[in-house]
Amino acid sequence: MNRRDVENFLANEVGVSRETLERLDLFEQLLGRWNRAINLVGPSTLDSIWERHFADSAQLWLLRPEVITSWLDLGSGGGFPGLVIAAIAAELNPTLQVTLVESDSRKCAFLLAAAREMSVNATVLNKRIESIPAGPHEVISARALAPLSKLLDMTERFAPFSPRLLFPKGANALSELTEARKSWNIDARLMPSRVDPRGQILEISRFSRVQHA
Template identity: 50%
Template sequence: MTTVSRETKARLECFAEVLAQWNAKINLVSPRDMRFIWPRHIDDSLQLVPMIPEGATITDLGSGGGFPGLILAIATSNPVTLIESDQRKCAFLREAARLCEANVTVIPKRIEAATPEPADIITARALAPLEKLLGWARPLLKEDGFCLFLKGIKAQSELTDASRDWHMTHSIIPSRTDPGGAIIKVSDFKRVV
């Protein structure tokens, strides 16, 4: 597990409790995943923290149960915008952010319809193939910004597919929490003309 301060750990424990309460009413994570909430979801999200500069603005796409966006807001205190189209999940995100004292703004819209200020960093986890993520991220990202996408075993094939339509600078960072997973960091990307 990523080392965090006592205060941050307490806020993450608060988040885990709120998630468990809400998960009984709305499907935020698979019920069988609840007993693995720390390694499978919280610590998976926390592995992005060392890659995030202090004060950088973050926009998280398809925030769902708060992974990784809300976890990053709790762990870094950076301002995070959470984009989620499901109104019930938005209600959960707002309540969890309030109780965990996280600096977040929740945008209850589809990603394509959201128009937040461009961010320094775009994140997403278990949302869509890389090619689609890049299309959503481009208008929401500052020119000198970058994306951090948590991916599973298909990370390399998604990069290969995306490179047909996108020029990009990228790196693959092995996941600390999923032996087959990876973090894809992408910057300087534009569509192939």
């Protein structure tokens, strides 16, 4: 998938116009400038950022609930998937509140600057995930953050609000799910990534900790 393929995917399947592509162009420029001082993404991926990062993040938009007002992105790092989701929402769902959680203050500075320059509706929280209070979010996402069992530990307090968890994973997704089910009751499905032939997206609709006798 090259940049033209990504643009076609965004236009035809996600449904965005040139306005969103221009926001992503700006995002790419900002990443290139800030990445010289802060390790936001691997330098080797900058030349393929549309395929490796933008499309990989944008495919999560297709898995959102029909009605959505709040999206929580954990460990946002360089803005994936959170800022890409916010860029899409700016055109397709302007009232959607995207919250980006990142403990690294330098990365938060980047996220704040990028959100402002891209004119997207995103809140950046410079906090550790465990300090974020529980609340209603229709989607909680995390990309390349932690194994599934750890992600469920992080999000357990949100379970009563029935969020949809969207976790892009690699080739070990099934083994992570199998391992997590030793401690968790999980309603989940695994879907192949549209971008990475080795990748999968783990979508969890309900989860609860196994109660051992």
